[in-house]
Amino acid sequence: xxxxxxxxxxxxxxxxxxxxxxxxxxxxxxxxxxxxxxxxxxxxxxxxxxxxxxxxxxxxxxxxxxxxxxxxxxxxxxxxxxxxxxxxxxxxxxxxxxxxxxxxxxxxxxxxxxxxxxxxxxxxxxxxxxxxxxxxxxxxxxxxxxxxxxxxxxxxxxxxxxxxxxxxxxxxxxxxxxxxxxxxxxxxxxxxxxxxxxxxxxxxxxxxxxxxxxxxxxxxxxxxxxxxxxxxxxxxxxxxxxxxxxxxxxxxxxxxxxxxxxxxxxxxxxxxxxxxxxxxxxxxx
Amino acid sequence: xxxxxxxxxxxxxxxxxxxxxxxxxxxxxxxxxxxxxxxxxxxxxxxxxxxxxxxxxxxxxxxxxxxxxxxxxxxxxxxxxxxxxxxxxxxxxxxxxxxxxxxxxxxxxxxxxxxxxxxxxxxxxxxxxxxxxxxxxxxxxxxxxxxxxxxxxxxxxxxxxxxxxxxxxxxxxxxxxxxxxxxxxxxxxxxxxxxxxxxxxxxxxxxxxxxxxxxxxxxxxxxxxxxxxxxxxxxxxxxxxxxxxxxxxxxxxxxxxxxxxxxxxxxxxxxxxxxxxxxxxxxxxxxxxxxxxxxxxxxxxxxxxxxxxxxxxxxxxxxxxx
Amino acid sequence: xxxxxxxxxxxxxxxxxxxxxxxxxxxxxxxxxxxxxxxxxxxxxxxxxxxxxxxxxxxxxxxxxxxxxxxxxxxxxxxxxxxxxxxxxxxxxxxxxxxxxxxxxxxxxxxxxxxxxxxxxxxxxxxxxxxxxxxxxxxxxxxxxxxxxxxxxxxxxxxxxxxxxxxxxxxxxxxxxxxxxxxxxxxxxxxxxxxxxxxxxxxxxxxxxxxxxxxxxxxxxxxxxxxxxxxxxxxxxxxxxxxxxxxxxxxxxxxxxxxxxxxxxxxxxxxxxxxxxxxxxxxxxxxxxxxxxxxxxxxxxxxxxxxxxxxxxxxxxxxxxxxxxxxxxx
Ligand SMILES: Nc1ncnc2c1ncn2[C@@H]1O[C@H](COP(=O)(O)OP(=O)(O)OP(=O)(O)O)[C@@H](O)[C@H]1O
Ligand SMILES: Nc1ncnc2c1ncn2[C@@H]1O[C@H](COP(=O)(O)OP(=O)(O)OP(=O)(O)O)[C@@H](O)[C@H]1O
Ligand SMILES: [Mg+2]
Ligand SMILES: [Mg+2]
Numbered sequence: 042x043x044x045x046x047x048x049x050x051x052x053x054x055x056x057x058x059x060x061x062x063x064x065x066x067x068x069x070x071x072x073x074x075x076x077x078x079x080x081x082x083x084x085x086x087x088x089x090x091x092x093x094x095x096x097x098x099x100x101x102x103x104x105x106x107x108x109x110x111x112x113x114x115x116x117x118x119x120x121x122x123x124x125x126x127x128x129x130x131x132x133x134x135x136x137x138x139x140x141x142x143x144x145x146x147x148x149x150x151x152x153x154x155x156x157x158x159x160x161x162x163x164x165x166x167x168x169x170x171x172x173x174x175x176x177x178x179x180x181x182x183x184x185x186x187x188x189x190x191x192x193x194x195x196x197x198x199x200x201x202x203x204x205x206x207x208x209x210x211x212x213x214x215x216x217x218x219x220x221x222x223x224x225x226x227x228x229x230x231x232x233x234x235x236x237x238x239x240x241x242x243x244x245x246x247x248x249x250x251x252x253x254x255x256x257x258x259x260x261x262x263x264x265x266x267x268x269x270x271x272x273x274x275x276x277x278x279x280x281x282x283x284x285x286x287x288x289x290x291x292x293x294x295x296x297x298x299x300x301x302x303x304x305x306x307x308x309x310x311x312x313x314x315x316x317x318x319x320x321x322x323x324x325x326x
Numbered sequence: 327x328x329x330x331x332x333x334x335x336x337x338x339x340x341x342x343x344x345x346x347x348x349x350x351x352x353x354x355x356x357x358x359x360x361x362x363x364x365x366x367x368x369x370x371x372x373x374x375x376x377x378x379x380x381x382x383x384x385x386x387x388x389x390x391x392x393x394x395x396x397x398x399x400x401x402x403x404x405x406x407x408x409x410x411x412x413x414x415x416x417x418x419x420x421x422x423x424x425x426x427x428x429x430x431x432x433x434x435x436x437x438x439x440x441x442x443x444x445x446x447x448x449x450x451x452x453x454x455x456x457x458x459x460x461x462x463x464x465x466x467x468x469x470x471x472x473x474x475x476x477x478x479x480x481x482x483x484x485x486x487x488x489x490x491x492x493x494x495x496x497x498x499x500x501x502x503x504x505x506x507x508x509x510x511x512x513x514x515x516x517x518x519x520x521x522x523x524x525x526x527x528x529x530x531x532x533x534x535x536x537x538x539x540x541x542x543x544x545x546x547x548x549x550x551x552x553x554x555x556x557x558x559x560x561x562x563x564x565x566x567x568x569x570x571x572x573x574x575x576x577x578x579x580x581x582x583x584x585x586x587x588x589x590x591x592x593x594x595x596x597x598x599x600x601x602x603x604x605x606x607x608x609x610x611x612x613x614x615x616x617x618x619x620x621x622x623x624x625x626x627x628x629x630x631x632x633x634x635x636x637x638x639x640x641x642x643x644x645x646x647x648x
Numbered sequence: 649x650x651x652x653x654x655x656x657x658x659x660x661x662x663x664x665x666x667x668x669x670x671x672x673x674x675x676x677x678x679x680x681x682x683x684x685x686x687x688x689x690x691x692x693x694x695x696x697x698x699x700x701x702x703x704x705x706x707x708x709x710x711x712x713x714x715x716x717x718x719x720x721x722x723x724x725x726x727x728x729x730x731x732x733x734x735x736x737x738x739x740x741x742x743x744x745x746x747x748x749x750x751x752x753x754x755x756x757x758x759x760x761x762x763x764x765x766x767x768x769x770x771x772x773x774x775x776x777x778x779x780x781x782x783x784x785x786x787x788x789x790x791x792x793x794x795x796x797x798x799x800x801x802x803x804x805x806x807x808x809x810x811x812x813x814x815x816x817x818x819x820x821x822x823x824x825x826x827x828x829x830x831x832x833x834x835x836x837x838x839x840x841x842x843x844x845x846x847x848x849x850x851x852x853x854x855x856x857x858x859x860x861x862x863x864x865x866x867x868x869x870x871x872x873x874x875x876x877x878x879x880x881x882x883x884x885x886x887x888x889x890x891x892x893x894x895x896x897x898x899x900x901x902x903x904x905x906x907x908x909x910x911x912x913x914x915x916x917x918x919x920x921x922x923x924x925x926x927x928x929x930x931x932x933x934x935x936x937x938x939x940x941x942x943x944x945x946x947x948x949x950x951x952x953x954x955x956x957x958x959x960x961x962x963x964x965x966x967x968x969x970x971x972x973x974x975x976x977x978x
Contacts, residue, residue: 214751217712218813222765223739232764236755371832487698516697516859521903525915543832546905550913570909587837589866591904592889596844597866599837602804 047323048316057315060308068121075118084119085270086111086277095284095298105297107280111270113297117305119272124309127184127257128250131191136246138192139199144238146200147207148230157200164197170256177260182268187257195249202245206238213237244321251313258306274309277302332400333504333537334360334383339397341378341387341561349394352378354561356397357634360537362504365528367548367569368541369584370558376541379558380507382407383539384424385414401505419450422505423498427513429490433482439466439493440478443500450501469496470526488519495526502534509541524551545588549573557581560615566634567641577643580616614646622647649687651724652821652853653709658682658718660704678704680877681718683952688820691847691854693868693885695861695900701877702857706823709855710743711736722821739769742814746826748806752798759794761809765816783812786846804835808842815846823855828863840867861904865889870958873897876933879952883959893961895938932964940965 048054067074077083089102090110098105104113146157176190210216211234219229260266261275262282269276281298288294341353353375360366368376381387383399385406399406401421406414426432433442443462447453453461459478466474469492482490491511498506508527512520528551531538540551548555548569555572557565557580565578576582583600601619614620614627626646634642660679679701686692694702707713709720711733719729722741727734745751752761762783766776784791787808798806807827814822824843828836844867846852858864864871864885871888873881873896881894892898906913932938932945942964950962 214745214747215753217707218743218745218751218810219753219764220712221710221739221742222768222817223736224764224768228768233753237753371834517861517903518697518899521905521913521915524905528915544905545833545907549907549909550905550915573907573909584833585907587833588907589837589840589862590906590908591862591865591901592906597837597841599834599841602802602832602835602838 044320044323048319051319053315054319057312057319060312061316064121064309064312065125067118068125071118071122075112075115077115077119084123084272086116086119086272088112088270095281095295098297104301107277107298108283109270109280111277111280113277113301116272116277117274117301120274120277120302120305121309123184123267123271123273124254124257127188127191128253128313130188131195131253132246132250134188134192135195135249136199136242138196139201140203140235140239140242142196143200143202143204144207144230144235147204148211148226148234150211154204158204161197161200161204164194165201167194169194170259173256174260174265177265182266184267184271184273187260187266191253191256195253198249199242199245202241203238206241207234210234210238240324244317244324246317247313247320248317251310251317254306254313255310274302274305278306331362332359333362333364333402334358335398335400336379336383337398337400339379339382339399340395341375341382342394344392352561353382356561356563358556358563358566360505360539363531363535363537364554365531365538365540365552367552367555368539368558369543369545369548369555371543371584373560374558375561376558377509380424380509380539380541383507384418384422385409385411386424419446419498419503420501421503422507423501423503424507424509425491425494425498425511427510429494429511429514430482430485430487432494433490435482437481438478439480439482439485442482442493443478443496446497446500465496465500466493468499469493469530471496486519487515488523491515491523492526495523495530499530499534499536503536505537505539507539507541510543511540512547513542513544520547527551545584546590557584562615562631562644563634563642564616564644565642567638571638571641575638575641577637577641577648578616578645579620579622579647583619614644616645649689651685652688652722653855654685654721655705655709656683656719656721658705658708658720659716660701660708660713661716677701677877679708682874682877682879683718684872684879684882686821686853686855688853689847689851690870691856691868693864693871694855694857694874695859695864695871696874697859700874702859702874703825705874706743706825706855706857710741710823712743738819739765739817740819741821741823742817742819744807744810744814744822744824744827746829748803748810748830749798751810752806754798757795757797758789758801758809761798761813762794762816765813769817779816783816786815787812787842802835803831804838807831807835807839811839811842811846815850815852818850820851821853821855823857825857826859827856829858829860836863843867861889861900873900878933878962879960880934880963881959881961882952883956883961887956887959891956893955893959893966894934894963895940895965896934899937932962 048058072083078087088110089106089112092110093108095108096102096106102112102114104117106112142157143161146154172194173190176193177186180186180190216229216233219233257266258275258278261273262279264279266275267273278299281295281302284295284298286292336356336358339353339356340351343350343352356379368379370376382395383406387393387395389411395407397407440459440462443465444455444458447458447461448455463474463478466477471477471489471492477485485493512523515523524547527538530536540548542548552569554568556563557578559580565572565581572581576585586598587600589597612630614623614632617623617627620627624646632644632646634644635648637643637648658679659677659681661677682705694705696702704713708715708728711728714731714733715728717730720727727736759780762780763776766779771779789808801809828839831839840863843854847854856864856867868885870884871882872879873894875896881888881892881897888897889901892901903915931947932950935941935945938945944964950964952960952962953966955961955966
């Protein structure tokens with residue numbers, strides 16, 4: 042509770058919190074803000090036409106459409122859901138995996154620790170972005186595949202952080218005392234070791250949240266992300282690729298195709314970064 | 327041995343820290359003189375303000391906004407609290423030095439012992455490197471480090487805690503300052519090593535005439551080492567007397583409480599500790615600092631703070647019961 | 649009196665460094681060939697300087713470390729032997745640690761801390777709350793404190809909590825590893841008195857580890873003096889203070905500053921080399937600091953021999969060459 046108070050008091054983290062809150066609201070109320078058509082998968086962007094050129098904002102289409110006639114406003118609103126879902130799942134699964142593997146390895150020590158750390162080293166030695174791109178290319182398009190790839194290559198980060206923390210905590214005397222009472226390893230691990238080493242994970246999670254979204258957007262932008270038409274900010278940007286330079290004499294003619302999605306991505310990532318940095322500062326004292 | 331002229335006079339010193347819950351008075355209207363060549367002991371429980379007092383004398387707290395320091399600290403006629411920071415820095419080492427509880431931490435780990443001491447000579451006496459090194463070995467010899475030449479080539483972590491404390495003493499006494507403050511110099515050491523360090527300090531004090539302020543919470547140590555002892559409680563001195571007088575006639579209930587709390591070698595019988603209360607509680611202006619823990623307190627103790635009064639020759643007590 | 653704990657030739661070697669293949673290159677014994685036994689209701693004090701292996705010995709007995717050699721018997725049955733710790737069916741041996749700030753889980757409330765041992769020992773809810781009330785009474789706390797967390801308690805209060813936690817399931821044997829070393833004298837005295845009262849009330853047996861001879865004398869019936877992992881002297885409390893036999897014990901006793909101005913102590917100015925070089929491990933380990941060193945001290949390690957009633961000492965000077973005294977086999 043104290044930490045939330047402190048977060049609110051700092052301008053940067055307050056801004057981060059507000060931005061995130063804004064996007065959460067959008068995501069939660071997406072069906073009201075941009076109602077999907079009947080019998081339509083809400084995560085597929087509404088299509089107004091099959092026109093090959095973007096159309097400017099007009100009545101009923103506040104942000105205009107991309108090439109292919111996709112509604113940008115609808116995409117931004119539902120894209121916030123995509124961003125939240127991807128971020129949450131990746132961060133949750135990866136940190137769970139990391140905490141389990143790194144935490145258990147460190148707690149058990151000895152050979153178990155040695156082996157898990159070599160596995161972590163192996164994963165960490167592969168450049169993250171390239172690994173994720175290669176894996177998605179191999180698996181094919183689709184949100185689930187991106188999530189899988191991101192989880193597979195981001196858990197070692199968490200494992201390493203939790204490991205160093207568990208190594209410190211497991212030497213604490215309250216852990217020894219609990220063993221003396223006859224507490225099983227599982228009990229000691231769950232009730233004492235984990236709760237007292239989980240702190241730095243919060244920082245990592247909030248910083249990584251923004252990073253993950255940036256990567257998903259980048260992948261959709263280069264066309265290896267979600268299926269075509271999926272409400273995803275990177276994909277909208279992808280549709281804008283041919284129109285960014287406008288037409289001769291009118292360089293900003295198609296401003297709406299890239300401005301809105303970039304703003305969305307930018308603010309979202311910024312919000313999480315502000316929050317993560319502030320939490321880190323607070324925890325470092 | 328101690329002369330009658332004062333080397334250091336602390337007058338009405340108050341030190342306050344800002345904390346989350348307001349001002350915290352760490353030292354409260356403290357008056358204390360240290361005579362030339364005297365060994366003064368400063369004892370008291372944890373948090374009674376011993377270290378803060380020492381740091382203030384040394385000018386180590388600096389001028390910060392969250393710390394309010396009032397009063398005077400006169401060293402050989404000059405007020406340390408009104409002195410410019412760079413001047414204090416010059417005086418430090420030359421006129422006063424300090425040694426700390428954790429000698430291994432206080433020594434820079436990347437330098438050899440000899441270099442550390444030689445460096446001090448180069449700064450204090452502006453000697454060149456070679457002479458400084460020779461003086462350093464001489465100095466190490468003075469603090470009775472065995473085989474000083476070999477030790478000078480070692481690094482701090484290669485020495486035991488006792489040896490490191492000797493090096494600290496050697497460093498502190500490079501310029502023969504008239505005042506040495508030792509803040510719990512033996513607390514982290516084993517008793518046998520503590521005895522050696524105390525013996526060394528005593529010998530150096532005899533040879534050089536340095537005044538020593540020894541800060542500790544060990545009544546045995548001050549009794550065996552010091553000429554005069556000040557007992558501190560929550561930022562105030564509650565009893566001030568010569569070692570003999572203090573231990574034969576402990577007069578403040580707090581001092582008696584402390585003495586009744588230590589298991590003394592060779593004596594049996596149940597200890598009678600005084601009650602403990604969180605230190606912060608009795609920090610008000612007009613209240614005796616011991617009132618909540620005192621067996622003989624009266625209404626008066628809650629409405630006024632007792633001042634130090636001479637109850638025996640050179641034996642001062644701050645308690646209304648006297 | 650019946651014996652509750654027996655330790656036979658217990659040793660612990662920590663590997664100091666590993667070579668590239670992960671093999672240990674160099675061993676230093678933290679505890680070597682230590683044998684003794686404790687009777688029910690007794691308090692055995694363990695003194696010695698920092699790093700002499702007191703905590704290591706305590707932790708081996710508690711089952712937190714496995715011995716490198718030797719064995720430990722609790723009420724007649726083996727609880728630990730070389731490289732092996734027998735899993736205890738009941739938490740018979742509990743420990744109170746030195747640092748009251750790291751021995752309580754900062755995330756738990758007082759209730760959680762006291763409940764933990766009870767829950768592990770399968771007390772039901774009603775038994776739990778009754779026992780917690782009893783425990784609070786022992787350590788003189790009120791029920792309002794139950795919702796507080798460790799950081800809201802002072803050092804002395806935390807140590808009381810740690811003691812309550814240790815006695816929660818009525819273990820007969822408590823190891824107290826420097827339980828008062830980080831406390832102010834008045835709080836130290838309160839804790840010592842609490843330990844004494846509990847011993848009487850609950851018929852506890854203590855192994856009390858400390859480096860403070862005054863404290864050990866106050867609470868113990870019998871004292872073991874350790875030096876660099878070995879027992880150098882063991883005797884009844886009174887005996888050891890009245891007539892210490894080992895030169896190290898004498899040095900220890902003479903070094904304690906006494907708060908009595910009539911008892912002026914002249915501390916020795918001579919400097920001793922307190923670190924032993926790796927080449928000097930042969931013979932008596934105290935030889936560098938010993939005022940009575942003899943040639944034999946550099947060659948042969950002295951055995952622990954009897955030199956009086958219930959009084960053992962490991963010193964060549966106390967054991968005449970004619971072997972009149974007996975080498976004690978426990
Ligand atoms: N930098 C600081 N900021 C706030 N409060 C401080 C600071 N330094 C010391 N204090 C407070 O001042 C009081 C006196 O502290 P001090 O360190 O002088 O005690 P001490 O007598 O040296 O105790 P110990 O025996 O534990 O060393 C304590 O209550 C402490 O919490
Ligand atoms: N886990 C460990 N790994 C390697 N060496 C260790 C380990 N634990 C202890 N030691 C070494 O064993 C020796 C004995 O340590 P121990 O902690 O038992 O001493 P102690 O008598 O309890 O000292 P203190 O009074 O400082 O607590 C020391 O030299 C120490 O460095
Ligand atoms: Mg201090
Ligand atoms: Mg220890």
